[in-house]
Amino acid sequence: MTAPAAISAATASQERLARLRELSAETRIAIVNTITGPRMGHIGGDFSVTDILVTLFFGVMRYRATEPDWDARDRFILSKGHCSAALYSVLARAGYFEPDLLGRFMAPLSPLNGHPNRRKVRGVEANTGPLGHGLPIGVGCATGARIAGADWRTYVVLGDGELQEGSNWEAAMYAGHRGLSSLTAIVDRNRLQQGAGTEATNTLDPLDAKWRAFGWEVLEVDGHDHAALLAAFEAPPAGKPRCVIANTIKGKGVSFIENRVEWHHKVPSVEQTKQALAELAAR
Template sequence: MSPPQERSSAAGLAETARQIRLSILDTIAAPRMGHIGGDLSVTDVLVTLFFGVMRYRPGEPDWADRDRFVLSKGHCSAALYSVLAQAGYFERSQLQSFMAPLSALNGHPNRRKIKGVEANTGPLGHGLPFAVGCAAGGRIAGAGYRTFVVLGDGELQEGSNWEAAMYAGHRGLDNLCAVVDRNRLQQGARTEDTNSLEPLADKWRAFGWDTVELDGHDHAALLRAFEAPRDGRPRVLIANTIKGKGVSFIEDRVEWHHKVPSPEQMLRAREELNRMELAQ
C-alpha cells in the first residue's frame, strides 16, 4: 500500500492525528517513560507526511523509489512508532513493548530493528546532515524520491545543522524538505531563554532555503506547503506548534518534556482527546 493511492483529506488527517495521540498515551503508559510533550507537538506533521504526502510501501520497506523520512528529534519515538504501526510497518500490538528490555522499540529509533526507520537518531544535530546526504545521493543517482526530515527547534542550537543547511542551499537540493517543530520549548526552559533562535526564518533564507512559516497543527496548510511547486531550493517549514498539543494540562508546559502522566492524568487526557472527536 502506498499513501498516494489513498491520500487523506485534511479532515481525515485530523481524525488520524487524534487516534495517534491516543496511541501515544497508550504507548508510554506501560513503561512510564517517554517524551510526551514533543510527541504531541509533532503528531500533526508526521500524520500529514505519512498519510497525505509520502510515497512508501510498508510491505517493501527497501523499495528504491520510496520517499525518505528522518526523525532528527529521535526522542519523540513514541509518535513515530505510533505512525509506523498505523501505516502498516508492524502490528499495533507491538507498541505495548515500547522501551521494554531488549524491545525493538527503543527510546530512540533504530533502523536495524524497525522497518520504516531510515536512520538511527537521538543525538541531536545528526538528522539534518543525514537527510542532506540522502537528498544529495538521490540527486547524483537521478532518483525521483524526496527526503523529509523533522527537527526540534532547540536542536537548531547545534552547529552541525547549519553546516548541512549551507551545503543543501549551495547545491540547490530541492528534493529535500525540512520541518522545524517550533514549539519554543526544550528540556528545562524556553528556547529563547536558553539560546535565542530568532529571527529563525531569516536565517534559513540566508542559507538559500525556500522558507515557509505556518501553523504546524493545520493539516490543510501543511499539505499545501509540502506539495507546493519546487523552485530549485531546499524547503523548510517552520511549523509553529504547541508542546503537548491536545491535552490541556500538558500544553506549553516545560516540565512535560519527559514527564509521564499518572494513571488519573491519563484518564483525563483520553477524555479530552475523545471530546476532540465530538468537536470535529
C-alpha cells in the first residue's frame, strides 16, 4: 500500500478532510479497544496525538506498507513511544499488519510492546520509549537523506514534557546549524505530563522562541484541525528544519478524560469504556 497523495490545505476537498476526521474517530475507538484488553496504556497522550498521526499517515507521508523498507519512503519516528497504542492503531489501518493483532497489545511475547520495536513491528522506524531519543535519531535520518541526495522527509513526534530532556536541544542545535530542511519535528503540546502540568514541572514557554533560537522555522497550529496540520506540513520549504507546535487536548474526544492529568496512564473501567465508545461513536 502506498500512502494517499498529500493534500494541500488550500485545495483539500471537504470530502478528504471529512475522511481524515473519520479516520481519527476510528483510530480513537481502536485505541480504547486496544488498551482495555491488557488494562495498560497511555490513553490521554494517545488521544492527543491521534489527529497528528492520522494526518501524517493518510494525508502527507510517502510509504509502502507492503514494502516497509522502500528506500524512498518518508521516515516517521514516534519519540513519545509510550503512546504506542495510537501508532499501532494507525499502522494497522495503513496496512502494515492485520488489525486483529491489536487484540494482542502487550500480551506475553506479542510484537506489540508497550513501546515500539522496529525489529518486531513493520512500519516502526526506530525503537523509542526512553524520552529524548527520537529527535536525535530523526536528525540522523535527515542527515542521511542529505548525504544520499534523497528527497524523502523525516517526521518526529515529541511530547511536550519530553522536551525537558536535554538531548532534544543538542539535536535541535545541530539540525538548525546544518539547515536540515527535510526534518519536521511535531510537538504534541497538550501541556500535561505524568503527575502534573508541564509548566508546573519545568517551564517550557515561550516554546516557539526557544525553537527559533536554535535555527528552526516554527509554525503553531491547532493539533486537532486536520486542515491546519496539512497546511503546516506542506508549507513551502524555509531552508531550515521545521517545528510544528501542535496545541492539543490530552484525552481529546472523551469528556471525562480530557485535560485530566490522571489519565496519563489510567485505563477506563468497563463502564467508562462503554461511555468512551459511545461518545466517540457520536462524533
